[in-house]
Amino acid sequence: MTYTIEGRTGPWELVIGLEVHAQVISQSKLFSGAATAFGAEPNSQVSFIDAGFPGMLPVINQECVAQAVRTGLGLNAKVNLWSRFDRKNYFYADLPQGYQISQFAHPIIGEGAVEITLADGTVKSIGITRLHLEQDAGKSLHDQHPSKSFIDLNRSGVALMEIVSEPDMRSPEEAGAYLSKLRQILRYLGTCDGNMDEGSMRADVNVSVRKAGEGYRTRCEVKNVNSIRFVMQAVEAEARRQIEVWEDGGEVVQETRLFDTSRGTTRSMRSKEDAHDYRYFPEPDLPPLVLESDWVEALKAALPELPDARRARYVAMGLSPYDAHVLTLEKETAVFFEAVAKGRDAKTVANWLTGDFFAHLNKRGVGIEESPVPAADLGALIDLIADKTINGKIAKDVLEIMFEEGKTPAAIVEARGLKQVTDTGAIDAAVDKVLAANAGQVEQYKAGKVTLFGFFVGQTMKALQGKGNPALVNEVLKAKLGG
Amino acid sequence: MHPTDFTLAGALAALEEGAISSVELTQAHLDGIAKLNPRLNAYITVTAEKALAQAAESDARRKRGEARALEGIPLAIKDLFCTAGTETTAGSRILKGFVPPYESTVSQKLLDDGAVFLGKANLDEFAMGSSNTTSAAGPVENPWSRANDPDTRLVPGGSSGGSAAAVAARMALGATATDTGGSIRQPAAFCGIAGIKPTYGRCSRFGIVAFASSLDQAGPVARTVEDCALLLTSMAGFDPKDSTSADIAVPNFAAACRRGVKGLRIGVPKEYRLDGLAPEIGALWDQGLAWLREQGAETVEISLPHTKYALPTYYIVAPAEASSNLARYDGVRFGSRVTEPGSDLRDLYERTRAAGFGAEVKRRIMIGTYVLSAGYYDAYYLKAQKIRALIRRDFEEAFKQVDAIVTPATPSAAFGMDEKQDDPVTMYLNDVFTVTANLAGLPGLAVPAGLDGQGLPLGLQVIGKAFDEESVFAVGHAIERAANFTAAPGLRAGA
Numbered sequence: 001m002t003y004t005i006e007g008r009t010g011p012w013e014l015v016i017g018l019e020v021h022a023q024v025i026s027q028s029k030l031f032s033g034a035a036t037a038f039g040a041e042p043n044s045q046v047s048f049i050d051a052g053f054p055g056m057l058p059v060i061n062q063e064c065v066a067q068a069v070r071t072g073l074g075l076n077a078k079v080n081l082w083s084r085f086d087r088k089n090y091f092y093a094d095l096p097q098g099y100q101i102s103q104f105a106h107p108i109i110g111e112g113a114v115e116i117t118l119a120d121g122t123v124k125s126i127g128i129t130r131l132h133l134e135q136d137a138g139k140s141l142h143d144q145h146p147s148k149s150f151i152d153l154n155r156s157g158v159a160l161m162e163i164v165s166e167p168d169m170r171s172p173e174e175a176g177a178y179l180s181k182l183r184q185i186l187r188y189l190g191t192c193d194g195n196m197d198e199g200s201m202r203a204d205v206n207v208s209v210r211k212a213g214e215g216y217r218t219r220c221e222v223k224n225v226n227s228i229r230f231v232m233q234a235v236e237a238e239a240r241r242q243i244e245v246w247e248d249g250g251e252v253v254q255e256t257r258l259f260d261t262s263r264g265t266t267r268s269m270r271s272k273e274d275a276h277d278y279r280y281f282p283e284p285d286l287p288p289l290v291l292e293s294d295w296v297e298a299l300k301a302a303l304p305e306l307p308d309a310r311r312a313r314y315v316a317m318g319l320s321p322y323d324a325h326v327l328t329l330e331k332e333t334a335v336f337f338e339a340v341a342k343g344r345d346a347k348t349v350a351n352w353l354t355g356d357f358f359a360h361l362n363k364r365g366v367g368i369e370e371s372p373v374p375a376a377d378l379g380a381l382i383d384l385i386a387d388k389t390i391n392g393k394i395a396k397d398v399l400e401i402m403f404e405e406g407k408t409p410a411a412i413v414e415a416r417g418l419k420q421v422t423d424t425g426a427i428d429a430a431v432d433k434v435l436a437a438n439a440g441q442v443e444q445y446k447a448g449k450v451t452l453f454g455f456f457v458g459q460t461m462k463a464l465q466g467k468g469n470p471a472l473v474n475e476v477l478k479a480k481l482g483g
Numbered sequence: 484m485h486p487t488d489f490t491l492a493g494a495l496a497a498l499e500e501g502a503i504s505s506v507e508l509t510q511a512h513l514d515g516i517a518k519l520n521p522r523l524n525a526y527i528t529v530t531a532e533k534a535l536a537q538a539a540e541s542d543a544r545r546k547r548g549e550a551r552a553l554e555g556i557p558l559a560i561k562d563l564f565c566t567a568g569t570e571t572t573a574g575s576r577i578l579k580g581f582v583p584p585y586e587s588t589v590s591q592k593l594l595d596d597g598a599v600f601l602g603k604a605n606l607d608e609f610a611m612g613s614s615n616t617t618s619a620a621g622p623v624e625n626p627w628s629r630a631n632d633p634d635t636r637l638v639p640g641g642s643s644g645g646s647a648a649a650v651a652a653r654m655a656l657g658a659t660a661t662d663t664g665g666s667i668r669q670p671a672a673f674c675g676i677a678g679i680k681p682t683y684g685r686c687s688r689f690g691i692v693a694f695a696s697s698l699d700q701a702g703p704v705a706r707t708v709e710d711c712a713l714l715l716t717s718m719a720g721f722d723p724k725d726s727t728s729a730d731i732a733v734p735n736f737a738a739a740c741r742r743g744v745k746g747l748r749i750g751v752p753k754e755y756r757l758d759g760l761a762p763e764i765g766a767l768w769d770q771g772l773a774w775l776r777e778q779g780a781e782t783v784e785i786s787l788p789h790t791k792y793a794l795p796t797y798y799i800v801a802p803a804e805a806s807s808n809l810a811r812y813d814g815v816r817f818g819s820r821v822t823e824p825g826s827d828l829r830d831l832y833e834r835t836r837a838a839g840f841g842a843e844v845k846r847r848i849m850i851g852t853y854v855l856s857a858g859y860y861d862a863y864y865l866k867a868q869k870i871r872a873l874i875r876r877d878f879e880e881a882f883k884q885v886d887a888i889v890t891p892a893t894p895s896a897a898f899g900m901d902e903k904q905d906d907p908v909t910m911y912l913n914d915v916f917t918v919t920a921n922l923a924g925l926p927g928l929a930v931p932a933g934l935d936g937q938g939l940p941l942g943l944q945v946i947g948k949a950f951d952e953e954s955v956f957a958v959g960h961a962i963e964r965a966a967n968f969t970a971a972p973g974l975r976a977g978a
Contacts, residue, residue: 048585052811054578055565055587055690057725089807089855093828098810147825151815279855281864284696284804286726 002212003171005236007243012209014239015216016175017167018231020182021160022192023136023200024067030135030159031058031101038198042141042152050138050157052096057285064159065289066299067191068108068133071161073300074189075128075182077112081291083132085283090276094138094151102162104280107132108289114165114185115308116177117325126178127166136160161192167206167216172232179203179228184307188331202226205259207238209246217242218252222259222266234259238266310334317346326354332369339375344382352382356396360403373402381409391470393461394418422469424476430463431456431476445481453477485977486511487653491556491710492737494656498545498555505545505555508656509538509599512557515654515976516601519626523974525639525649527562527620528570529602537599544597552717554597559649559658562603563610564590564701565690569600573692574608574618574642577839578818587690588722589659589701596717601655605645608841609809610666610694613913615644616900617843625674625897626652626972630938633973637897637939640670640913646704647674653976657705657714661691663698664797665893665917668929671704672892672942675931675970677711677959678704680917682949683924684729685715687722693808695801696727698921708930708959712736715952731950739953740960745779747958750885754790755916757894763935764891771889771932771943774965775958783885787877790919792870797918798911799854799867805844806851812839846907875923882948887958890916892929892942916944926952930959931968940970 004011029036032049049056072079086104109131117123138156142149163182169175183201186192194201203226208219220242222234237259242252256275257266305313307328314324314337327337327350341349357378361371381398384390390398390413401412413419421427434456435442445452456477461468486508489497497503513531520526534557541555565571565583572578586594594600607617615623615638623644625637639648643660647670650658660667662680671678679702686701693699703714716737721730751772756765772782814820814835821834840848854863881888894915903909920927926949929942943962947955971978 051816053585053817054571054573054581054583054692054811055585055688057689057727059724059726087807089810091810091813091832093813093815096811096816098813099807149828277857279807279852279857279860281803281807281855281860284727285693 003173005209005239005243007247009247011212012239012243013212014170014235015167015208015210015219016169016235017206018165018169018175018178019204019206020163020179021202021204022163022186022194024064024159024161025191025193026061026063026067026159028061029157030061030064030133032157034157036158038200040154042150042154044154046153046156050096050153052098058101058283060286060289061159064133065108065291067159068131068161069291069296069299070189070303071163071186071191072109072112072131073303074185074191074306075109075112075114075131075163077128077131078110079291079296080106080108080110081293081296082106082288083108084288085286086280087283089279092137092140093149094140094153094156096138096153096156100135100137101283101286102134103132114178114181116174116181118173118177124174126168126174129164129166131161131163134160134162172235175205175235176228176232179231181307183228184329188304188306190304196226196228199226203231205231205234205238207235207242208252209239209242217246218254220252220255220257220266222257223269225259230259230261233264234266237264241266314346317341319346319350323350323354330368332367336368336371336375340379340382344379344386348382352378356399360399364403372406373399377402377408384409384413388420388422388469389413390418390420391467394420394466418467420469421464421467422472424472427460427464427468427472427476430460430468431473431480434459434463435480442481453481456481487515487976489656490707491656491705491713492707494556495553495713499550505538505541505557505599506535508555509534509557509601512601512654512656512976515652519652519654519974519976523624523626523648523652523654524621525605525623525645525652525654526559526602527572527574527605527618527645530569530600531602533569534599534601541597541599551595551597553593553713555599556597556656557599557601558593559602559604559646559655560590560600561606561643561646561659561661563606563661563692564659565692566590566600566603569603571603571692572619573610574606574620575812575839575841575844576619576819577812577835578692579619581818583690585690588687588724589691589718592717592720593659593714598717604643604649604658607642607644607666608844609692609805610642610661610663611805611843611847612641613665613669613910614638614898614900614903615641615670616904617641617841619841622900623648624900626974627675627897627939628973632937635899638673638900640673640893640897642666643670643678643704647671647676647678650674650676650704650706651972652974657703657710659701659718660704661694661699661701662917662921662927663694663801664921665914667702667704668917668927668942668944669893669913671929672931672940673897675940675968675972676704676706677708677928677930677963678702679711679715679926679928679952679955680920681715681719681952682729682926684727685719685926685950685952687720687725687728689722689724695804696808697804698797698801700921708928708956708963709737709740711928712740712956729950734953736952736956739956742953742957743778744775744958744961747780747887747954748885749775749780749782749958750785750881750888751782752785752787752790752881752888752890754787755890757915760891761895764894764941767933767941768889768891768943771962771966774962775889778961778965780958780961785881785885785888787874787881787919789870789873789877793874793919793922794911794915796867796870796874797914797922798850799863800871800922802847802851803855803864804851806848806855809840809844809848812836814839843907871922874919878919878923878925878946886948887954888946889958889962890944890946892916892944896935896937896939896941920946925949926955928955928959930962930966932962932966933968934970938970940968
C-alpha cells in the first residue's frame with residue numbers, strides 16, 4: 001500500500017530523498033592535525049590550516065579516508081579508487097578559507113543501498129547515490145554579545161561524510177527508518193557516533209509530492225534537521241504545505257527551507273534565485289586521491305559484523321525476528337546480549353534482556369552501556385534459575401535489588417534467604433495448611449471448578465514466601481487434591 | 484673588491500678562507516640597502532638587527548667548524564614567503580601588520596643551511612604583475628637605466644621585482660622569488676641576473692602566500708647560474724606539509740652547472756619567433772644557439788603548436804585559482820579590517836576588500852570569479868584546462884627529441900615605469916615566453932646573455948624536462964660562460 005496524504009483533490013504520494021552529513025570519528029581533522037573532541041573550549045582546537053592563514057596547505061588525513069571507505073563498504077557501495085577534491089566557494093565568517101574543500105564531481109564512494117524494515121515487516125531497499133568527504137565549517141555565535149558575532153573554529157576542518165540517497169522514500173516512516181538504519185550502520189562501523197543532538201549527524205530532507213502515476217514534481221530541501229523524529233515531522237509538514245500550494249492552483253518553487261520545530265512547519269530560507277553560485281573547481285592544493293585496491297580489501301576484511309548480518313545470526317540462534325531486531329538496534333545492546341548469552345540459552349537471555357532488564361534501564365533513563373548491572377551478573381542470575389536455586393518469580397525481585405544495590409545475585413539470594421524450597425516435606429506441610437484453611441474452595445474444586453488450582457498454587461507459594469519450586473508445588477497440590 | 488661584488492659562490496669561498504666575516508658581508512649589504520633602497524624600493528622591510536645577529540651567530544658557528552651549505556650568506560626574501568616574527572605583506576594593504584607565527588618551508592630550509600635574512604623584498608601585490616608597479620609599498624625601480632635616456636626610470640619586471648632589483652644592485656647576494664607565469668624569469672632578465680623556476684613540486688609551497696596554486700613555484704634569483712644552483716639545492720625538497728611537493732631526491736645542482744652541453748640536443752620552438760619580435764631579441768637568441776653549438780650541442784627546430792593559446796589559458800587558470808585563494812582575506816581573522824559601526828558582515832567584506840586590494844588584484848579576482856561562474860565554467864575554465872593539457876603534451880612530444888629548449892626570456896628589455904600601464908593586456912604580453920613552462924609545470928631558467936642598443940640587459944630562457952633542472956643548469960651555465968656577461972647596473976652598492 002502506497003502511503004498517501006489526502007488533499008482536497010484526492011490522495012498525494014510523497015517522494016523523499018535525504019542528504020545526511022555525518023561527522024567522521026577521527027582523532028584529527030580532515031586536512032590538519034588539530035583535535036576533534038566535542039565540547040572543548042572555543043577556538044582551542046584550531047591549526048593555522050583550519051583558520052585559513054596565508055600559505056597554509058591541506059594534507060589529507062588517511063584515517064578519515066579509511067573511515068569513508070569503511071562506510072562505503074558498509075553501505076554496499078562502490079569504492080572509487082580515484083576521486084578528487086573540489087573547492088566550493090562562498091563567503092561566510094565561519095568559513096575561514098572562503099571555500100570548503102569537498103568532493104563535487106568525483107566522490108570517493110559511488111552507488112550503494114541500505115535495507116530498511118518497516119513496522120509491518122516490509123523490507124525495502126533505499127538507494128545510495130554517493131558518499132563524499134568534505135570539511136566542516138566553524139560555528140558563528142550570535143548570542144554572546146549585543147552587537148558582535150563570535151566565531152568558534154573548533155569544528156572548522158573536521159571531516160564530514162555527506163551521504164546522499166536516491167529519492168526512494170515514500171513516507172515519513174520510511175525516511176525515519178532510513179535515517180535510523182543509516183545511523184545504526186555508521187555506529188556499528190565506528191565511523192560516526194551518530195549523536196544528532198551534538199550535531200555529529202544532521203540531515204537535509206528533499207521532499208516533493210505527486211499524484212499517482214506522475215513523474216517527479218518540484219522539490220524543496222529542508223536543511224539541517226537534527227533528529228529522526230524531526231525528519232519525519234518535517235517530511236509530513238513540508239508535504240502538506242506543498243499539497244496546499246498545488247491545490248490552491250499555485251506552483252511549488254524550488255527552494256531551501258528550515259523546519260521550525262516548535263511550530264512544526266517549514267519556512268523559506270532562500271529561493272533558487274538567491275542560491276549561491278559555488279564556483280566549484282578542482283582543489284589545486286591536493287592531487288587526486290588514489291586508493292590501492294589491496295588497501296581497500298584489507299579494510300573490507302577487517303569490517304565489523306553489520307546489523308543485518310547480526311540479526312540473521314540471532315534468528316538462527318532461535319530468537320524471534322522481533323527480538324533479534326530489538327537486540328541489534330544498538331551495537332552496545334548486541335554486545336551486551338552476546339556477553340550474557342555466551343554458554344546460556346539465547347532465547348531465555350533475550351527474554352530477560354528485552355523484558356525486565358530493559359524496563360529497569362528505561363526506568364533509570366540510562367543506556368545499556370551505563371547499566372549498573374553488568375552482563376556477568378545478569379548471566380549469573382539466569383544461571384541461578386537454571387540450576388533451580390531460585391525460581392523465576394524470585395529472580396525478578398532479585399534483579400530489582402541488583403539494580404538498586406549493585407550486588408551480585410548470589411549475594412542477594414544468600415543474604416535474604418531467597419533460595420527455592422525444594423524440600424517436599426516443607427511443601428507438603430504448606431499444602432496441607434492451605435487446603436485445611438480453604439476447605440470451601442477444595443469442595444468447589446472437587447465439584448469441578450478446576451480453575452481454582454491457580455488459587456491453591458498462589459496460596460502455597462505465599463505460605464512459602466514465594467520461594468517454592470513451582471513444579472514441585474504443582475505436583476504436590478495435584479496429588480493432594482486427588483488428581 | 485667591495486664585499487657586495489662577490490658572487491654567492493665567491494662569498495662562500497671568502498668566508499671559508501676567513502677573508503671576510505658574515506658580519507662584515509652582512510653589514511656591507513645593509514649599508515648598500517641604506518644607500519639605495521630609498522630610491523629603488525627593493526625592500527619593503529629591512530631586518531638589519533636580526534640580520535646582524537644571525538651573521539654573528541653564523542660566524543661563531545663557522546669558527547666552531549660547523550659551517551653549513553649557505554653559512555653566513557645574506558639574502559633577500561620575497562615578501563610572499565611567510566617569515567616567523569617578521570611582517571609579511573604580499574605587497575598588499577590587506578596584509579598590513581600581518582606577522583606570521585610560522586616560517587615558510589623554503590625560507591626555513593635556507594635558515595637551516597645558515598643563510599642570513601636581510602629583509603623582505605618588494606613585489607607586485609600578491610605576485611600579480613610584470614612590472615612591480617602594483618605593490619602597496621610602492622613601485623620598485625630597476626637599477627639599470629638606458630644609456631641614452633638615463634632619467635627615465637625603468638621597471639625591474641615582476642612580480643619578483645624587489646628580489647631581482649636587490650640582487651642586481653648588490654643589495655643581496657641572492658634572493659628567493661616565486662614564479663606563477665614568469666615572475667622569476669622576467670624580472671631576472673630585466674635586471675641582468677639569473678633566476679630559475681624549478682619544476683612544479685620541486686620546492687614546497689607551504690608558507691608562501693598563494694596566488695595560483697597549480698602554477699606557483701618558488702625559486703632563486705642570483706647574479707650567476709651557479710649561485711642559483713647553490714640556492715636551489717637548499718630550497719628544494721619534499722615537504723609532507725605540501726601535498727603537491729614531489730618526493731624526489733634533490734641532486735647537487737651546482738655540480739650540474741659544470742657538466743657542459745656536448746652532445747645535448749637543444750630545441751628551438753618555431754612558434755616563439757613571434758611576428759614583431761624585436762630584432763635585437765631575435766639576434767640574441769640566434770647568438771645563444773650559436774654559442775651552444777660551439778660548445779658541442781646540436782640545435783633542432785621543434786614545434787610547440789599550442790603556444791599561441793598559452794597566454795589566454797594562463798589568464799583564465801591563474802585568476803580562477805587566485806579568486807578562490809584570495810577569499811580568505813576578509814578582515815575576519817588577520818590583516819586589515821575596514822568596518823563601520825552597526826554594519827553587517829557583507830559590509831565588512833566589501834569595505835575591507837575594496838580598501839585592501841589594489842586594482843590589478845581586483846581585476847584578476849573578477850576575471851577568476853567570472854570564469855568559474857555557472858554557465859561560463861565550461862566555456863572558460865574547463866576549456867582552459869583542456870588546452871593546458873595540450874600545451875603539456877606539446878612539451879612531452881618535443882622532449883622526445885631534445886634535452887632542453889632555448890627561447891628568449893622576454894619580448895623586450897625593461898620598460899619605463901610609465902609605459903604599458905594603460906592596457907592590462909599589453910602588460911600581460913610580457914609573459915608570452917614564460918607562461919608555457921608554468922602551465923606545463925616545467926623548469927625554466929633565465930640567464931643574462933647580452934645588452935640591447937640602450938645598454939639594457941636581455942636574457943635567454945632554458946626550459947627543461949620535469950625534474951631535469953640539471954640539464955637546464957648545464958645549458959644555462961654554457962650560455963652564461965659564452966656571453967661573458969660582466970655589465971653591471973649604474974645603481975649598485977659599492978659603486
